[in-house]
Amino acid sequence: MTDKPLSDTERREKLWDLIKDVKVGLFTTHHANGHLHSRPMTLQNKDLDEGESLWFFMSRSGEPFSDIVASSQVNVGFADRSEDTYVSVSGIAELNEDRAKRQELWNKAAEAWFTKGVDDPDLAVVRVRISHASYWDVKASKLTQLYAMAKAAVTGKPPTGLAETGEVRMK
Secondary structure: OOOOOOOHHHHHHHHHHHHOOOOEEEEEEEOOOOOEEEEEEEEOOOOOOOOOEEEEEEEOOOHHHHHHHHOOEEEEEEEEOOOOEEEEEEEEEEEEOOHHHHHHHOOHHHHHHOOOHHHOOOEEEEEEEEEEEEEEEEOOOHHHHHHHHHHHHHHOOOOOOOEEEEEEEOO
16 A cells, blocks of 8 residues: 555546556446456557547447447456556446547557548547546565465455555546
C-alpha cells in the first residue's frame, strides 16, 4: 500500500501509466446468450483523452459490436505480468461516427483488419467512457511475495503491503 493517498489527478495519471504500454485489453461485453464474453482488443489511445475515454476499432459485423449495441456497459481488463500490474476498467461503450476521430486514431496495424482503410464501412470506432477503474501495482519482488504468502499460510493472516492498489472514479 502507498503511504500517502493519491489525489484524483494522480490516480488518473497512474491509471494511464499502467495501461498505456499494455495496448491489448480483454474487452468484456454482455453476450446475447446472457453470459459475459471477453475478447482481446487493441487500445487505440495515445493518451487518456480529456473525455477520460478508451478508444477501440472493431468490426460492425462482429459479435462484440452487436453486444455493445444491445448492452453498452463493458469492462476492459489489462495485465502486464512482466511489470506485475493489473487494471480493470468499467465504462459505457458507444459508437463514434466522427471521421476526424477515426482519422486521428488510424494506424498501419488497423489496415490489417480493415483493408478498405479509414473509410471501410465495416469499421466501427468505439469509445468507452470510463466510469470506474481499479488497479493493482505490485511493488514487492517475487521472493518477497513468496515469503509473504508462506507467512500468511502459517499465521492465517493475509499478506499486506505487497502492492499499491487504488480506484479511480471518473465524473
